[in-house]
Amino acid sequence: GQNIDQPTEMTATEGAIVQINCTYQTSGFNGLFWYQQHAGEAPTFLSYNVLDGLEEKGRFSSFLSRSKGYSYLLLKELQMKDSASYLCAVLDSNYQLIWGAGTKLIIKP
Amino acid sequence: GAVVSQHPSRVICKSGTSVKIECRSLDFQATTMFWYRQFPKKSLMLMATSNEGSKATYEQGVEKDKFLINHASLTLSTLTVTSAHPEDSSFYICSARVRDNEQFFGPGTRLTVL
Numbered sequence: 001g002q003n004i005d006q007p008t009e010m011t012a013t014e015g016a017i018v019q020i021n022c023t024y025q026t027s028g029f030n031g032l033f034w035y036q037q038h039a040g041e042a043p044t045f046l047s048y049n050v051l052d053g054l055e056e057k058g059r060f061s062s063f064l065s066r067s068k069g070y071s072y073l074l075l076k077e078l079q080m081k082d083s084a085s086y087l088c089a090v091l092d093s094n095y096q097l098i099w100g101a102g103t104k105l106i107i108k109p
Numbered sequence: 110g111a112v113v114s115q116h117p118s119r120v121i122c123k124s125g126t127s128v129k130i131e132c133r134s135l136d137f138q139a140t141t142m143f144w145y146r147q148f149p150k151k152s153l154m155l156m157a158t159s160n161e162g163s164k165a166t167y168e169q170g171v172e173k174d175k176f177l178i179n180h181a182s183l184t185l186s187t188l189t190v191t192s193a194h195p196e197d198s199s200f201y202i203c204s205a206r207v208r209d210n211e212q213f214f215g216p217g218t219r220l221t222v223l
Contacts, residue, residue, distance in 0.1 A: 040219070042214045042215060043153070043214055045214075048211075087153070097212065099153045099154075099155075101151065
């Protein structure tokens with residue numbers, strides 16, 4: 001079966017750094033996405049990785065290791081507005097998105 | 110990025126009525142659109158894949174006669190929840206595929222069935 005695992009909830013302090021991990025087992029792999037979702041809103045795109053390595057985009061970075069079936073999203077200089085759920089999703093061999101359950105990130109002052 | 114709109118953003122209806130939700134790609138053509146459902150504090154659940162000019166492909170466990178999908182043009186897909194019941198209350202989100210590795214999401218529709 002297809003499976004994506006990420007922690008249910010994480011807490012971090014404003015101004016700090018947090019890493020959200022995602023491991024996956026899917027039928028085929030055509031890339032991994034990270035989305036941010038605020039409560040009551042649709043997801044918004046953060047990053048896309050298809051090759052191994054680190055992709056940096058401002059305060060957010062995403063890492064992928066295909067051999068390990070592993071990715072992480074790194075958020076730096078945390079702001080209160082970063083409090084949201086972060087969803088990991090993998091594009092499988094049929095180009096369908098397989099979603100993780102999301103990680104709720106709580107930022108404390 | 111590409112823009113996807115949904116209408117309505119919120120709808121409240123009585124049990125037994127039907128509700129239609131529209132998903133539009135505003136500045137691009139989308140041959141494939143996806144309909145998701147999301148329960149509170151849960152991840153997105155793919156309901157069906159909507160292909161322009163052909164029948165939608167439903168995921169296992171999703172009743173095709175209850176959730177009618179029509180993708181009549183390259184910019185519009187509709188989801189009709191027929192004979193809605195309180196358990197159908199949920200957040201419904203559509204997305205449109207631009208390329209194989211890109212999907213853009215609509216803002217979602219909050220359905221409440223009384």
